[in-house]
Amino acid sequence: xxxxxxxxxxxxxxxxxxxxxxxxxxxxxxxxxxxxxxxxxxxxxxxxxxxxxxxxxxxxxxxxxxxxxxxxxxxxxxxxxxxxxxxxxxxxxxxxxxxxxxxxxxxxxxxxxxxxxxxxxxxxxxxxxxxxxxxxxxxxxxxxxxxxxxxxxxxxxxxxxxxxxxxxxxxxxxxxxxxxxxxxxxxxxxxxxxxxxxxxxxxxxxxxxxxxxxxxxxxxxxxxxxxxxxxxxxxxxxxxxxxxxxxxxxxxxxxxxxxxxxxxxxxxxxxxxxxxxxxxxxxxxxxxxxxxxxxxxxxxxxxxxxxxxxxxxxxxxxxxxxxxxxxxxxxxxxxxxxxxxxxxxxxxxxxxxxxxxxxxxxxxxxxxxxxxxxxxxxxxxxxxxxxxxxxxxxxxxxxxxxxxxxxxxxxxxxxxxxxxxxxxxxxx
Numbered sequence: 113x114x115x116x117x118x119x120x121x122x123x124x125x126x127x128x129x130x131x132x133x134x135x136x137x138x139x140x141x142x143x144x145x146x147x148x149x150x151x152x153x154x155x156x157x158x159x160x161x162x163x164x165x166x167x168x169x170x171x172x173x174x175x176x177x178x179x180x181x182x183x184x185x186x187x188x189x190x191x192x193x194x195x196x197x198x199x200x201x202x203x204x205x206x207x208x209x210x211x212x213x214x215x216x217x218x219x220x221x222x223x224x225x226x227x228x229x230x231x232x233x234x235x236x237x238x239x240x241x242x243x244x245x246x247x248x249x250x251x252x253x254x255x256x257x258x259x260x261x262x263x264x265x266x267x268x269x270x271x272x273x274x275x276x277x278x279x280x281x282x283x284x285x286x287x288x289x290x291x292x293x294x295x296x297x298x299x300x301x302x303x304x305x306x307x308x309x310x311x312x313x314x315x316x317x318x319x320x321x322x323x324x325x326x327x328x329x330x331x332x333x334x335x336x337x338x339x340x341x342x343x344x345x346x347x348x349x350x351x352x353x354x355x356x357x358x359x360x361x362x363x364x365x366x367x368x369x370x371x372x373x374x375x376x377x378x379x380x381x382x383x384x385x386x387x388x389x390x391x392x393x394x395x396x397x398x399x400x401x402x403x404x405x406x407x408x409x410x411x412x413x414x415x416x417x418x419x420x421x422x423x424x425x426x427x428x429x430x431x432x433x434x435x436x437x438x439x440x441x442x443x444x445x446x447x448x449x450x451x452x453x454x455x456x457x458x459x460x461x462x463x464x465x466x467x468x469x470x471x472x473x474x475x476x477x478x479x480x481x482x483x484x485x486x487x488x489x490x491x492x493x494x495x496x497x498x499x500x501x502x503x504x505x506x507x508x509x510x511x512x513x514x515x516x517x518x519x520x521x522x523x524x525x526x527x528x529x530x531x532x533x534x535x536x537x538x539x540x
Contacts, residue, residue: 172363178367194325204309308522477531
C-alpha cells in the first residue's frame with residue numbers, strides 16, 4: 113500500500129511539473145488541481161491541508177506586493193532614476209548605475225516590479241540617444257534578478273527559505289556569527305557588474321538632462337522603510353511570545369494602512385484599480401497549491417526517496433553542495449525557481465540532517481543557484497519575461513542569442529563568485 117502510494121505520488125508530482133513547464137500561463141490552476149487530487153486520493157488527509165500552507169509566506173508576499181504597487185504609483189523610483197541620469201557623465205556609467213540601482217531596489221522589492229519601475233527609464237534614455245533599448249533593458253533585468261536573494265523580502269524564494277529556516281530579516285545580513293547572504297550577494301553583484309561595464313565600455317555619449325519626476329506621495333516610501341524596521345524589531349522578540357505569522361502580519365498591516373491613507377486622505381479610489389493590476393493572485397494561488405502538493409509528497413515518502421538519491425553521492429558535503437548549486441543553475445534556467453525551491457527545501461533539510469551538517473551551507477547554495485540560474489535564458493524568470501514583453505511593445509524582438517550573450521557571462525561570473533564565498537563562509 114505504501115509503495116503504491118509512493119508510485120502514484122511520484123507520477124502525479126512529475127505530471128504536475130511537466131504541465132507547469134509546458135503550460136506556463138496555467139501554473140496556478142495546475143498546482144491547485146494537483147493539490148486537490150492528492151487530497152481526494154487521501155494521500156494528504158484533508159484535516160492537514162490548512163496546516164500544510166505556510167501562511168506567513170502567503171501574507172508576506174501579499175503585503176509586499178501591495179506596498180510595492182503603492183511605492184511604484186508614488187513615482188519615487190522614477191525620481192531616483194532621474195537623478196542618476198542627471199548626475200552621471202555618459203551612457204556607459206548611466207547603464208552601469210541603473211543596473212546597480214535595479215539590483216539595490218530588487219533587494220527589497222519584487223524583481224518584476226523593479227523591472228516595471230526602471231525599464232521606462234531605459235526606454236526613454238535609449239530614445240534620446242537614438243540607440244536600441246535592448247541591451248539597457250536586459251542589463252536592468254538581470255541585475256534585478258541577481259539580488260533577489262540579498263534580503264528576506266527580496267524575492268519569493270528568499271521568503272520561502274527564511275520561513276523554512278525561521279530566519280528573520282536581520283539574519284540575511286548576519287547569521288550564526290558570520291556575514292550572511294546580503295554581503296555575499298552584494299559582492300557578487302559588484303563583480304558581475306564588471307561584465308555590464310565591459311559590454312558598454314564604448315558607449316560614451318552624453319545624454320541631455322531630464323526633468324525630475326514629481327513624487328506624488330512620500331508615504332509609501334515611509335511604509336516600506338517601516339516594514340523593514342518592524343521586521344528587524346520583530347526578530348528580537350522571544351519565539352514563544354510572537355505569532356508565527358508576525359512578518360506576514362506586519363506586511364499586510366502596513367499595506368492596509370497605505371490603502372486607507374490613500375483612500376481617506378487622498379480621496380484616490382483609483383488606487384484600488386492599480387493594486388488589482390499589480391497584485392499577482394497567480395503567485396499566491398501557485399504557492400498555496402505547491403505547499404499542499406509538497407506536504408502530500410512528504411507524507412507519501414517521496415521527499416525522503418529523492419533525498420536518498422542525493423545521499424548515494426556519498427558523504428562529501430562539498431560534492432553535494434556543488435551539485436545543488438550548479439544543478440539549480442541549470443534547472444532554474446528553464447523552470448521557474450519558485451516551485452523548484454519550494455520542492456527542494458524539504459529535500460535539502462533531509463540531506464543536511466542525514467549528513468550531520470549544522471550550517472545552512474546547502475540551503476544557501478540552493479537559493480543562490482536557483483535565484484541566479486534564472487538569468488541564463490529569457491524564460492528563466494518572470495523579470496526576464498516582463499522585460500522582453502516591454503521590448504516587444506516597443507517593437508523590438510530579442511533573439512535568445514542576443515539575450516544570452518549578456519546574461520550567460522553575467523550569471524556565470526555571479527554564480528562562481530557566490531559559490532566560492534558561500535562555501536568559504538559557511539562550508540563545514
